[in-house]
Amino acid sequence: SQQGxxxxxxxxxxxxxxxxxxxxxxxxxxxLQWYRQNSGRGLVHLILIRSNEREKHSGRLxxxxxTSKKSSSLLITASRAADxxxxxxxxxxxxxxxxxxxxxxxxTKLNVKP
Amino acid sequence: xxxxxxxxxxxxxxxxxPVTLSCSQTLNHNVMYWYQQKSSQxxxxxxxxxxxxxxxxxxxxxxxxxRRPNTSFCFLDIRSPGLGDAAMYLCATxxxxxxxxxxxxxxxxxxx
Numbered sequence: 001s002q003q004g005x006x007x008x009x010x011x012x013x014x015x016x017x018x019x020x021x022x023x024x025x026x027x028x029x030x031x032l033q034w035y036r037q038n039s040g041r042g043l044v045h046l047i048l049i050r051s052n053e054r055e056k057h058s059g060r061l062x063x064x065x066x067t068s069k070k071s072s073s074l075l076i077t078a079s080r081a082a083d084x085x086x087x088x089x090x091x092x093x094x095x096x097x098x099x100x101x102x103x104x105x106x107x108t109k110l111n112v113k114p
Numbered sequence: 115x116x117x118x119x120x121x122x123x124x125x126x127x128x129x130x131x132p133v134t135l136s137c138s139q140t141l142n143h144n145v146m147y148w149y150q151q152k153s154s155q156x157x158x159x160x161x162x163x164x165x166x167x168x169x170x171x172x173x174x175x176x177x178x179x180x181r182r183p184n185t186s187f188c189f190l191d192i193r194s195p196g197l198g199d200a201a202m203y204l205c206a207t208x209x210x211x212x213x214x215x216x217x218x219x220x221x222x223x224x225x226x
Contacts, residue, residue: 030212042118042204042217043157088156092212101169102215104149104156 023089137205
């Protein structure tokens with residue numbers, strides 16, 4: 001299946017440090033999205049990057065996409081304790097008949113220590 | 115301001131007792147999704163509606179059904195909950211295909 005894999009599974013850093021999470025996927029995509037989930041809550045959309053884009057920024061977030069390697073990375077700069085959450089990548093699969101579906105990876109659990 | 119609303123936030127049911135979870139949206143989005151998420155796992159898509167067009171995932175158990183009576187509301191019915199159905203159930207919407215999904219806060223289901 002297309003389900004992405006995040007790496008690392010868990011990451012613990014000090015406040016102020018940068019956090020980098022990676023996502024790899026198996027088949028071609030139209031777009032890739034990153035979501036954040038605070039413990040016991042719903043997911044919040046962070047960034048959508050399309051297959052013809054290589055990098056996108058949003059505030060302290062930077063997402064890169066390398067379609068040749070089938071991978072994406074999410075960088076959070078100058079992390080804060082409030083960034084503590086699980087981060088998921090989600091990919092579509094244009095080879096599937098139904099284009100509405102997204103496949104979520106298993107997530108990276110980020111802990112930012114004050 | 116809430117855009118995707120799920121009720122209740124917590125639901126306790128008994129083994130085998132039918133339960134319905136609800137989701138409503140104020141975004142007027144065409145697509146509504148139901149996901150199941152177990153502890154420390156990825157959200158797993160159960161089914162989705164594009165308008166009134168229902169799309170079931172191949173591995174979604176028959177025990178799970180859904181209804182979308184209008185654009186704003188979508189329901190998840192679990193006909194005979196088992197202990198393995200205890201999970202967080204997430205509703206999401208998107209305007210159209212391959213677009214950003216907006217998630218509700220989730221309903222945490224406990225089966226006794």
